[in-house]
């Protein structure tokens with residue numbers, strides 16, 4: 059039985075499952091999952107093997123072609139149970155484990171590994187990247203999808219409006235310092251039961267973690283919201299949406 063990680067989302071499983079639903083939340087469906095398939099070059103014909111670290115309720119497994127082999131790892135037992143119940147994929151395997159420890163997965167030649175919005179919820183991201191390297195074949199791809207660490211830092215970034223130019227700007231208070239930031243997931247309930255943590259690192263930290271673990275970064279993409287506003291502030295809000303990305307995707311190759 060896996061040791062329970064303090065950063066597991068076990069305590070917010072019901073809330074997170076409601077938010078994500080069976081097919082993923084709005085941004086999973088509109089931006090993240092299609093881009094993950096494109097970047098990892100996964101199509102109906104691919105017989106790839108994929109290791110999904112911090113897989114939650116397994117949204118990635120549900121968009122993979124049937125001939126792909128999928129292993130989902132998460133520290134939350136209930137999220138893995140839910141993933142198992144709701145995923146029909148014939149080659150899906152589910153593991154409850156902390157990604158900062160040696161993973162109980164024998165396979166060491168995965169074609170791809172992914173952290174989808176999960177690495178920033180892990181207290182030891184470098185150790186998790188080390189586990190990804192242990193299980194990838196040489197030349198295998200690692201894809202990391204993050205809430206953009208330059209623009210979306212919980213409690214340290216916010217929108218402001220410059221009245222003179224009528225432009226919306228992004229204010230960043232702190233960026234270079236590593237931070238452990240508590241997040242109240244159900245703001246209406248003031249309970250420590252519904253707290254998760256976000257661990258902030260700069261881009262240079264992430265690149266160092268990759269380099270230390272024998273990964274070469276091969277590409278980077280920044281994804282903006284595809285939503286649009288209407289009404290009095292539409293012009294300003296839509297411009298800000300197009301200029302300030304929500305997500306950062308880093309692709310690296312195992313050397």
Ligand SMILES: C[S@@+](CC[C@H](N)C(=O)[O-])C[C@H]1O[C@@H](n2cnc3c(N)ncnc32)[C@H](O)[C@@H]1O
Nearest residue numbers: 065066067112113114132133134156157174176
């Ligand atoms: C924001 S959720 C993302 C889940 C999924 N990838 C998605 O896109 O829906 C972050 C996940 O990371 C998992 N997690 C946090 N720390 C972990 C750790 N040390 N080992 C394994 N999973 C962890 C949490 O349990 C949670 O399911």
